[in-house]
Amino acid sequence: MDLICKYNSQTPTFVEMPKSVCVVQGLKVTMPFQPYPAQLAMMNRILQALNRRANCLIESPTGSGKSLALLCAALAWQRSCEGRSPEEPKHRSLLDCDTFEDPYDEFNLEDFASPPSKKMEFVDTSFSKEMGTQDSVPVYEIEHYSVPRIYFCSRTHRQIAQLIRELRRSCYTDISMTVLASREYTCIHPHVSRLSDKNSECRKLVDGVENEYCSYYRNVKRGENERGRFLDRFYSCLHKKSFSGRVSSAEDLVWDIEDLTNVGHSCGLCPYFLCTDVLYRDAKVIFCPYNYLLDPLIRKSMNISLKGSVIVFDEAHNIEDVCRESISYSLVKEELLAVVAHLQLIAEQSSPELGDAAMVCILHFERLVEWMEKNAIDEEMTLQEPGYYTTVWRGTDVYVMLKAMGLEQSALHCLKNALDVFTGEKSSREDERKYKGEFVQAEMRILVPLEKLVYALIYLYRDKEDVLTSSSSDTYSYCLCLEKRAGTQHARFRGPLAEQSSKSTFKGTHFMESIHFWCMNPALAFKDVSRRARSIILASGTLCPMYTYAAELGVPFPIQLEAMHVLPPERMYVAAVGLGPNGKALRATYQEVDSFGFQDELARALLAICKVVPDGVLCFLPSYRLLEKLVKRWKDTGSLWEQITEQKLVLMEPRKGNELEGVLNKFHKAIAAPSAGNSQCTGALLLAVYRGKVAEGIDFADRQARAVVTVGIPYPNVKDLRIALKRQYNDSRLNDSRKIGKASFISGSQWFEVQAYRALNQALGRCLRHRNDWGALIMLDARSCQQQFRSGLSKWIRSNLRHCSDFNEMENYLSSFVERLQEK
Incomplete structure (x- = not known):
């Protein structure tokens, strides 16, 4: 018998109980070793937050076991939800917290052969649902009794790998999980994996452009038709082919990107679609970089659903900056001109529906370029440093300029419809493959500036509505900046029209003109996540000073902890x-x-x-x-x-x-x-x-x-x-x-x-x-x-x-x- 700690707000007391089982907030949390006092304090705050559907800030120095405490407390709570009856949801108050307890060699793909299933989508099919509206009912007001998913997010894939190593040390390795990662980390196709633009080439092979296909992707789709058997054999293959030599039981379901790519190579399966689609659907725990949740473009393209979930942002000291950056957008004139040239080819050579969408975009992009050229006059701009000029608009002046560009709210509606056509969301079912194929051939990268412009306008007009209906502030969240900077033309922006426009030089120097929609208010991005989630936990070794998070992110953090170091003074x-x-x-x-x-x-x-x-x-x-x-x-x-x-x-x-x-x-x-x-x-x-x-x-x-x-x-x-x-x-x-x-x-x-x-x-x-x-x-x-x-x-x-x-x-x-x- 070892000691178990019953933790309370004053001092921990110890009673003799089974090894590494801690009773915190009335819930048994299993740890791989006797926890530090700092870990007990962390788990107490985490469970308070989860039980109350509240948000939490945790600062705990490196070396204090922060990641393990986050994982064990959250997963113990999730497991406790599995047996909870819908008629008796568990609610706790802070008033209750005075004394808390603070086989087989390879996949035989023929076993799964059957007629092709519905085509896997790359993007969410409901734009309005993803972006939400001001009238949306917050998730925390909806009784949601299914077991909440938990997202563990960190800044980089390297830090995510560290989180997964900590999960492997825990007693919760039988949890269904996935890691969301880009093709940059997961593509194993012999040709595509060597390219810089893996996304476009992958889409070509998935869509069967020029009758070429990706066998790794098709093997995943074939296996999905008997999903249960497919997953059983996937995990069997995972245990046999991977885990880097570590000892694992049949119940051990924890893997990392290296394990997944090993299985992909040996079994002929696409790791990208395994982790982002097949395994994601049933995953109770999801690991990803935190811009996957905070950036609306990435969140939409990855089909990420946050409704009723618990979100843990580890290494979250930079989260305010990430939120602002995630909904700040920039467009370069050469980029827009190159896109116009490609769109003109689409308008001339493609189907009527795609051609009409292309013409809408050409009209608005050309008006935007015209506005940039009209206002990029050195004498009327502010000289920031030699060769660098800017003009900035704030407040209502931003919307005056949007009108001058022809980007009123009616334009947003037209551009959004065009975007839906290009991504196949509004194409007729029988023509979807053909249209998407045509567009891929005309270079998928032209979607990027269109998406950036659409999302910039969405947030700008949402912010305008917020200000007009707000009782607390008349300050608009966006600044508009026109920038003119000396430099060289980027090769990827060059197109027929871009070449014609590159004569804009001064004493032999080419000037690149850009327009920036800079968000000053991180709450605009963070609220998209927080209003869907049950609880959000921000954790880092360096959150201090902590008083700014509620003010900057626009949501309360009623539960906070500043933990001491485990190192003796x-x-x-x-x-x-x-x-x-x-x-x-x-x-x-x-x-x-x-x-x-x-x-x-x-x-x-x-x-x-x-x-x-x-x-x-x-x-x-x-x-x-x-x-x-x-x-x-x-x-x-x-x-x-x-x-x-x-x-x-x-x-x-x-x-x-x-x-x-x-x-x-x-x-x-x-x-x-x-x-x-x-x-x-x-x-x-x-x-x-x-x-x-x-x-x-x-x-x-x-x-x-x-x-x-x-x-x-x-x-x-x-x-x-x-x-x-x-x-x-x-x-x-x-x-x-x-x-x-x-x-x-x-x-x-x-x-x-x-x-x-x-x-x-x-x-x-x-x-x-x-x-x-x-x-x-x-x-x-x-x-x-x-x-x-x-x-x-x-x-x-x-x-x-x-x-x-x-x-x-x-x-x-x-x-x-x-x-x-x-x-x-």
Whole structure:
């Protein structure tokens, strides 16, 4: 017998019960090991949210078992729903929470042979249902008794693979699941998988254009006619052919993309249609990148249904940015001209229905191009920098310009009908294959600008209706930007008309003109998801400051948790110091960083830290520009650079992402064998950038990062036009709400501050990755000693933060800390 924890809001108490079974909120949750207190606290909040149909914010540092707690709590709750009777839905209140418990070698495809079934669709057939209307009844108001699906979302496929590895460690591996992934990750066709545009070529083979077909796709469709037998044999094949050598039982249904492609190769099945269609239909748990849910174009093309579901966004600290980006749209003039040229061919050579749709699009695209050319006059635009001009419209002016472009709401209706024809949604059944085939041959990529324009207009006019009927704000959510930028013409936009228009040059320089519909309000995208879902859980190691999410995303998050680190305080040293070794103030502001005094003092500070700290040291800087400027200065002066390089191999995060792997390999080798090239060398120093690849999701455990040094406070670029517009938008919205006595929004300055602290917290979380790790977090900036600075840090960081009066004090504490931990 082992201990089970009955967790309550005050302190955990332990009673003797079976191993790894925790009673949380009255529900048994099985864990693969005795959970940490932080995991119990997380599971308590998660189950509160699911029982109440509420939304939840969870910040829990890396190494605290966040992903496993999310999975086990959610899946235990889902399993408890399976036996729930429709007449007795389970509801709990926070008032109840005072004491909660916080075979076969290959597929024989002939076994499934039968007449072809209905053609698999690529897109949802109900546009209005997918996009919803303002009169839609929210999902949480509908009694929905079927077992809710759970979507686990993360930022990248790499992070999704980590979630699946955690699921394999759990006791819930008998769950039916799928992973939604693009053809980029799943296509195994010998020809298509080598192409850059896999989508268009796949559609050609699925539609049988030129009588060529994809055998992998057809095998999947043949098997579906006896679905039960097909799935039984699929899982048998999965167990035999895959699972990367791990031991698994017959009930183990968990797989990843590598497993799926292995089965695809050995059994002749298309992994893409398996995971996005066949397995998706019965899946109780679905893993996907979070833009699959937040981007309406992807959500529609993948036929994703969110009604009554539970959605968990892991690594959700950037979700506000993703929401804004997902419904912001850009169109390039050359792109539009190339599309017009292709549409003219369709109008001349295709069926009447397709030809009429093409003519509608030609009319509106040509009017849009005409508007762009008329307004892209240098003298009437704002010069942002040499060769870069913009004009921005806000508020009601946006709709005045839409009218000038001929893009009123009536135009939206016409363009939407044309889009339906092109995607086969309104073609007659007998001609559907023929029309879609013709369109594929005329290049499917011309759908992209049409879809972007249609969706931009949908959200623009939805926002207008919201503002006209709102009682809290008169601020419109979109800005319209016309951009003219010097550059070269992109080859993929070239077409007959594009070539004719490329004469727009100035002193031999080609200018590319673009129109941007920039969304400033992430709530527009997030509400599309939240109003369908039962509960949404946002989790990350760095959600702080947390007060902004409700204001920015437009939905309440009544249940929140800021968990402490599983690492004991004695194994971490967290310090803030505003002075360098020579007593000079370190203030990494835009005005100060260019001074040689600041640059040299920072070099002396890094040298002192590198002398004390063994193995790997990470140093985060506000920008690549500053990183390059510092290294140049230090190399030019010689002495300080030579001393630093005697202590550590110094490496820099590259601007190009494809060069990072080589830099990291050198970093790891220098730590594994530090004295290989220099007897005094003790490891490596990696100079990195906030918000860069190193700061976002790379694991630097144990010797890889014994210290993280942060320089400055990483505010967004004040000169960035979109940053300035976002600040103006937030100020305007807040002022509007105050006029009627509501102040539920945040100001532009508050939003600006929050972006800085989230980036800072993300960088600080690169080390201390598990409970037996140890390391130091050192913040170098005079502003880091202010009370306002402390309030923006994650709870576990601010609880352990020591403000040092000078650099000598910090260095002495650091030396004692390192000596004590090295002795253990």
